[in-house]
Amino acid sequence: MTIDRRSSAAPVQKNVAMRAFACARAAACVMLMALALPALAQEAPDALVKRVSQEALQIIKTDPKVQAGDQARIRELIETKLTPHFDIDRMTALAAGRAYRSATPEQKKRLGEEFKTLLIRTYSSALNQYRDQTIEYKPLRMDPAATDTVVRTEVVRPGQAPVQIDYSMGKTPEGWKAYDVIVGGVSLVTNYRDEFTQQVQAGGVDGLIKSLAAKNAGGSGK
């Protein structure tokens, strides 16, 4: 019995070694994939802000239609390049506060769409204004396990005081997304919270959607 065991021991060991090797290879492959995938989908928040803003600036500086002030082209660019990196639902929920929680799914959807359009239009007029800007990126200190962070940047314009622009970002299944932009200490979401509260008080969630739609249709604010 003991001899039997010994005679079979060597092949078993070899087998185990080979299996272990195969396993290790498979594991390595899986790990590599696992590492590579988040590198694509879960780009670090500061790297994401830098890449997206540099791409946007590059286009602003080189695209002839944008240079000529073609609003449709500018909006298209924002829609394809920038808005995928914003968590519009979260922004809407934050800005609308309590009213959002009690809104119907249909209302939430329409509110999100109108708010998105307003943000795109606002952003395009901001881009129009600040063409000759350069952006400096502050080093990001973040716990690797964090799901929420602030990416700090500074917009430098020739002959003027720099403007701090911070992006509050949260981790989502589709990578990091911004849910607030803070320009010189002014949070977009906080600002809209007052506006939205006022509209909801006057005409409910539908009233808010209606005034957003009217604003987007070209009417100017009071």
Place this chain on the structure above:
Amino acid sequence: MNNTRNVPMVSRVMTSLLCAALLAGCAAAPSRDDPFEPMNRASYAVHEVVDGHVVKPIAQAYVDYTPRLVRQGISNFFGNIDDMFSFVNDVLQNKPEKAGNDLGRVITNTGFGLFGLIDIASEAGIPKGNEDFGQTFGYWGIPQGPYLFIPLLGPTTVRDGSGWIIRAYTTPIGYIPDVPVRNILWGIGYLNERAQALQAESILDQAALDRYTFIRRAYLQRREYLVHDGAPPPPKDGDE
């Protein structure tokens, strides 16, 4: 008496408005930022008409027809006066490093930059401060008080407006003996400020559902940020 003569009409009007606001403020509920909203909205309506028809077109023409270099020089000149006040308020807020920077800026730009027309200090990498009396009050814990909208001067609070008044009475421009020169400088300074707001204003036009509300929140957020030197305490949850 001498001092009052040196201060433009608007500042004197503001002083009386602020006194009225302070008196009325005692009766108002302290929980809200804007207890005088009806009065402020009326002021804002007046401001929109006068600014929209007179001041804004002039500011726009100034930007369109004045060479950039000239405007930059003018902006630097008044920026140098801002730096003097930054220095004073750095000292009042016990911030020696910033005080050193701002004093260094004033000396460099006044001495070597043609009385501030050229901002040599920025080229040399001395960072520009941004402190004023309103921030100093905030630093020492004085609350902002009721929000105010003053026609032609824009958004402020009782605290920040008090800071403006101190500045209006102490700025070197007020001590220029030649009355026409002094008045021209007041005018150019005002135009410079207004012109610098044009860009932000066009974004505001696009962004705001109600401009009055939007300006108010943006102003109060900005001041809170400045008082805390860029690190304001987390805001209280607004929807509770």
